[in-house]
Amino acid sequence: MTNEIAKIERGALPTIAPQNLNEVMQFSEMIAKSQIIPKALQGKPADIAVILMNGNELGIGPMQALQNISVINGKPASEAQLMLALIQSRCPEAKIDIKSTESAAEVTMCRPGGIPFTAKWDMSRAKAMGLAQKENYIKQPGTMLKWRAVSEAARTVFSDVVKGLHLRDEMEEVRDTDDKKDRLSALGKPEPKEVKVDVEPTIDRTPEPAQERIPGVCADFVIEVEGPMKGKRLGDTDPAVLAAYLNMIEITAAQKNKTIPAEFQLVIKTCDKYLASLGETRKKTADPVDKKDQSEFANFNG
Numbered sequence: 001m002t003n004e005i006a007k008i009e010r011g012a013l014p015t016i017a018p019q020n021l022n023e024v025m026q027f028s029e030m031i032a033k034s035q036i037i038p039k040a041l042q043g044k045p046a047d048i049a050v051i052l053m054n055g056n057e058l059g060i061g062p063m064q065a066l067q068n069i070s071v072i073n074g075k076p077a078s079e080a081q082l083m084l085a086l087i088q089s090r091c092p093e094a095k096i097d098i099k100s101t102e103s104a105a106e107v108t109m110c111r112p113g114g115i116p117f118t119a120k121w122d123m124s125r126a127k128a129m130g131l132a133q134k135e136n137y138i139k140q141p142g143t144m145l146k147w148r149a150v151s152e153a154a155r156t157v158f159s160d161v162v163k164g165l166h167l168r169d170e171m172e173e174v175r176d177t178d179d180k181k182d183r184l185s186a187l188g189k190p191e192p193k194e195v196k197v198d199v200e201p202t203i204d205r206t207p208e209p210a211q212e213r214i215p216g217v218c219a220d221f222v223i224e225v226e227g228p229m230k231g232k233r234l235g236d237t238d239p240a241v242l243a244a245y246l247n248m249i250e251i252t253a254a255q256k257n258k259t260i261p262a263e264f265q266l267v268i269k270t271c272d273k274y275l276a277s278l279g280e281t282r283k284k285t286a287d288p289v290d291k292k293d294q295s296e297f298a299n300f301n302g
Helices: 021-032 047-058 061-066 080-090 123-128 135-139 141-157 168-186 239-254 262-277 291-295
Strands: 070-072 077-078 096-098 104-112 118-120
Touching: 021 047, 021 061, 021 118, 047 070, 047 077, 070 168, 077 080, 077 168, 080 096, 080 141, 096 141, 104 141, 118 141, 118 291, 123 141, 135 141, 141 168, 239 262
Parallel strands: none
Antiparallel strands: 070 077, 096 104, 104 118
């Protein structure tokens, strides 16, 4: 046994990567038995194989893929750091500007000679997406908003590099929604559907109130002149009878070609005012109510 120590230059070790489907399955079977891979993958060679193939498409090695990629609802998911690493390795001249605070984040990405794209995330947007009450957004809002903005910008500007990769956080939202659908289905309950209702403009069909009447106008007036209505209070009188009474006074005076005395003129004016307050319109008639009543006005003073 020699004391010589072999010096291995950096990069001299071969990359351990399956070259075909059989090798992928053999590799996955071996890795599934390990206790140092993510617990979600332990004992699941089929899931490991899917992740390895996703990693191969992204251009990363098997171990990087196992540590950084998850498959949620059939789509690859990872952390935003992997997206940034892929972009920087594939496109070293890419321009990436990240600005963030505890309440907002703004990430701008641009290809060489391309048009910049800016993704903006703040807590109001997170709240609208139903994220604000999640534990991570409460404990470290600035970090969560920053990675959300990175993910959005990366898929928009470098879609060929990240190849549809999403954040685990984003895909967990989809999984939560699908789990809710499955629970409703298991209970035999239909999934709530958005119902669009064509709402007609609100039309106020309340009838307009009738013109306000003031029945109290002159209602307490008491007729003091001689005749069938003497001593009558207007408020206690039938409007039709009162109208006929007024017509009788005017007709009698006209027949005798006499001027209506001042006291009768006052009665007529007051009664007409009262009738108007009830909405009644007095129409003159040539027919007196009763000849006996008409005789009561025979002695008008000229």
